[in-house]
Each structure stands twice: as structure tokens, then as C-alpha cells.
Amino acid sequence: MKLIIDIPDEEIYEIGKEALKKKIEEYIEFIKLEKDIKELSQELKKVFSEKEYWQEVEKSREEAWQEYKKDLELE
Numbered sequence: 001m002k003l004i005i006d007i008p009d010e011e012i013y014e015i016g017k018e019a020l021k022k023k024i025e026e027y028i029e030f031i032k033l034e035k036d037i038k039e040l041s042q043e044l045k046k047v048f049s050e051k052e053y054w055q056e057v058e059k060s061r062e063e064a065w066q067e068y069k070k071d072l073e074l075e
Contacts, residue, residue, distance in 0.1 A: 012020060044053060 007020070048056065
């Protein structure tokens with residue numbers, strides 16, 4: 001599929017062709033990431049109920065906090 005965007009030459013020169021191209025490419029990568037995250041979310045919903053999901057999140061938070069505290073010098 002090919003998408004054509006009509007941008008006046010003056011705007012391209014003002015923004016800069018390479019800068020504009022880079023921004024568009026970054027935005028496309030962001031959209032792809034967003035799509036992947038939505039798909040992952042759907043897969044997680046198939047594996048865990050919402051209650052189970054939040055229990056796992058809380059368990060992970062607690063484990064991360066305990067690991068973090070181990071690295072602190074509290075004395």
C-alpha cells in the first residue's frame with residue numbers, strides 16, 4: 001500500500017525534508033508499537049481474568065520493590 005501526503009513545497013522547505021521524513025518514520029513506528037501493545041493486551045485478556053491480571057501486577061510490584069530495597073544502603 002502506498003500513502004501519498006500532499007504538503008506544499010514551502011512547508012517542506014521550512015520544516016526540512018529530512019526532519020519531516022524522520023518525524024513521519026518515528027510516528028509510523030509509534031503506531032506499530034501501539035498496535036503491538038493492543039494485540040498483547042488482547043492476548044493477556046485471554047490468559048488472565050482482570051482480577052488475576054491485577055493480582056499478578058501487584059505481585060510483580062512487590063517483588064520489584066523487595067529487589068530494589070536489597071540494593072539500598074539503609075545504614
